[in-house]
Amino acid sequence: MFAGYETIITTLALTGIFAYSFHVVLMAGQLSLGQAGFASIGAFVSTLVVPEEPLFGVLSPALVGIPVGMAAGAVAAYLLGLPVLRLRGVFLAIATIAFGEGIRILFTNSEWTGGAAGLRLDKWVTPGFAWMILAVLIYMFWRLRASRSGRAFAALREDEVAAGSMGINVARTRMTSFVASGAIAGLYGVLFAYFVRRIMPGDFEFSMMLDGLVVAVVGGYLVFFGPVVGSGFLTLVPEAQRAIGLEAGWIHPFVTSALLLLVILFLPGGLSTVLAKLAKLRKPKAPRVHSDAGHIDLSHLPQPGTLLLQVDSLDKDYGGVHAVRSVDLEVTAGEIVGIIGPNGSGKTTLVNMLSGVIEPTGGTGQVLGERLGAGRGAHHFASAGVSRTFQHSKLFDRLSVLENVLVGTHVRSKSTFLRRLFWLPSARRDERDASTWAMAALERVGLADRAHLAATELSYGDQRRLEIARALASSPALLILDEPAAGMNHVEAAELSELIGSLAGDGITILLIEHNVGMVLNTCTRLVVLNFGEVIAAGEPRQVAAEPAVVEAYLGAEQTGSSHV
Numbered sequence: 319m320f321a322g323y324e325t326i327i328t329t330l331a332l333t334g335i336f337a338y339s340f341h342v343v344l345m346a347g348q349l350s351l352g353q354a355g356f357a358s359i360g361a362f363v364s365t366l367v368v369p370e371e372p373l374f375g376v377l378s379p380a381l382v383g384i385p386v387g388m389a390a391g392a393v394a395a396y397l398l399g400l401p402v403l404r405l406r407g408v409f410l411a412i413a414t415i416a417f418g419e420g421i422r423i424l425f426t427n428s429e430w431t432g433g434a435a436g437l438r439l440d441k442w443v444t445p446g447f448a449w450m451i452l453a454v455l456i457y458m459f460w461r462l463r464a465s466r467s468g469r470a471f472a473a474l475r476e477d478e479v480a481a482g483s484m485g486i487n488v489a490r491t492r493m494t495s496f497v498a499s500g501a502i503a504g505l506y507g508v509l510f511a512y513f514v515r516r517i518m519p520g521d522f523e524f525s526m527m528l529d530g531l532v533v534a535v536v537g538g539y540l541v542f543f544g545p546v547v548g549s550g551f552l553t554l555v556p557e558a559q560r561a562i563g564l565e566a567g568w569i570h571p572f573v574t575s576a577l578l579l580l581v582i583l584f585l586p587g588g589l590s591t592v593l594a595k596l597a598k599l600r601k602p603k604a605p606r607v608h609s610d611a612g613h614i615d616l617s618h619l620p621q622p623g624t625l626l627l628q629v630d631s632l633d634k635d636y637g638g639v640h641a642v643r644s645v646d647l648e649v650t651a652g653e654i655v656g657i658i659g660p661n662g663s664g665k666t667t668l669v670n671m672l673s674g675v676i677e678p679t680g681g682t683g684q685v686l687g688e689r690l691g692a693g694r695g696a697h698h699f700a701s702a703g704v705s706r707t708f709q710h711s712k713l714f715d716r717l718s719v720l721e722n723v724l725v726g727t728h729v730r731s732k733s734t735f736l737r738r739l740f741w742l743p744s745a746r747r748d749e750r751d752a753s754t755w756a757m758a759a760l761e762r763v764g765l766a767d768r769a770h771l772a773a774t775e776l777s778y779g780d781q782r783r784l785e786i787a788r789a790l791a792s793s794p795a796l797l798i799l800d801e802p803a804a805g806m807n808h809v810e811a812a813e814l815s816e817l818i819g820s821l822a823g824d825g826i827t828i829l830l831i832e833h834n835v836g837m838v839l840n841t842c843t844r845l846v847v848l849n850f851g852e853v854i855a856a857g858e859p860r861q862v863a864a865e866p867a868v869v870e871a872y873l874g875a876e877q878t879g880s881s882h883v
């Protein structure tokens with residue numbers, strides 16, 4: 319009986335393995351569709367080294383081809399990734415599809431691949447062997463999810479700008495997921511080749527890519543076992559069809575297409591998320607907070623008066639629009655510097671430059687030793703000690719409150735994935751330290767009891783506090799807050815002002831953009847006013863707010879002379 323189902327059982331495992339090559343890029347927010355090309359390269363290159371006899375008389379010769387096929391797929395992915403990973407969304411998808419088709423045409427016209435007729439091979443892949451490989455992949459993705467690397471992938475998927483500002487090297491992380499996809503696709507190519515016994519370049523066509531993508535999306539890429547769920551559904555559909563006597567060829571593609579459409583419309587996370595939600599029907603209790611959890615060690619911070627930020631004649635142009643013009647600014651350790659100005663005055667553009675999100679078009683400057691305009695991404699500034707929130711909330715919505723803040727620990731934590739694979743105590747210790755630090759940041763903003771909730775379950779005011787907690791988790795020397803009180807009522811704004819003051823009291827230097835002038839006057843030690851991208855006033859807050867030029871530009875000409883705001 320088993321022999322009769324051997325093909326089905328093996329196909330189910332191989333389909334799951336191939337789906338993981340899509341899963342790993344989807345979990346990092348990329349739509350790459352060149353996996354059939356990587357699989358083809360892995361399959362044909364492996365035939366050059368796989369022996370004809372079992373290893374030591376008992377082991378599958380495919381074991382020799384697996385590392386070679388994976389290496390070939392990974393190298394191909396790396397070389398392809400160098401030019402194409404600058405692209406996003408549909409453009410990346412189109413470029414990788416072109417790669418896969420190009421490889422198929424090249425191999426069809428190559429002698430060493432056997433041309434269109436392909437190569438005849440021995441069958442060395444058994445159901446047990448295929449499922450053993452799949453089990454290893456399942457285990458690896460399970461251990462990846464809660465690691466520092468797994469959180470980096472998730473953050474990248476949710477918001478690349480926020481991920482970079484938390485210290486994640488966006489380009490390197492995208493390349494890592496892309497290369498991993500190539501390696502897994504190469505692995506699948508080897509297993510496929512030594513299961514079907516004859517491989518032809520035409521086997522690795524567009525339809526193979528489409529099947530793998532459908533399995534990954536239907537199964538779900540938010541949960542580590544998603545490809546297995548998708549493989550089970552889509553491999554068993556035609557078998558169920560045959561079992562009930564329906565042999566029409568259109569039924570399988572129709573059911574597959576309908577299932578894909580339903581998942582995209584009503585269950586974007588895939589079928590596996592249903593199982594994950596069922597497991598969470600009983601919500602976990604809030605993590606325990608130790609009595610000293612609210613204490614954050616800030617002994618590394620610069621001494622008061624140390625120059626942290628200095629810019630001279632900083633400019634930012636967008637075509638003919640001068641967003642920032644000739645701005646001079648210095649910030650020393652221990653200050654709370656407020657930046658105010660009317661909408662469109664260049665406040666956010668300025669802090670985007672100061673945090674490495676965008677590069678200036680003119681002027682010079684340095685922030686914590688990082689030179690502006692040197693091609694250094696936001697992750698370099700985060701590593702130097704700059705952390706920030708955003709004008710429009712950039713939380714990672716599909717992560718929990720605690721997971722959001724754990725992403726903030728990226729620059730101060732160590733990579734744990736490889737050590738987690740072997741259950742090394744040092745990995746557990748590092749993850750525990752990161753969790754403790756994240757809980758301390760949450761306790762500091764008053765959200766420790768909501769650590770287990772999804773970020774979207776918080777009120778708007780608490781979401782703004784969560785952004786601050788995430789920024790604090792990086793242990794910053796300079797904290798940039800971009801309109802943190804936006805949408806808050808006066809009570810919440812007063813509480814936020816008190817929090818900012820206490821953070822400054824601990825030695826964190828703060829750069830605050832805010833439209834709530836009363837809060838700025840009560841919180842900041844110094845004020846800088848922008849209008850049309852230029853600094854029109856700077857100095858002691860209440861004196862600056864009373865200057866006629868400031869009142870006219872920001873508060874309205876009719877309030878000239880009023881200083882009670």
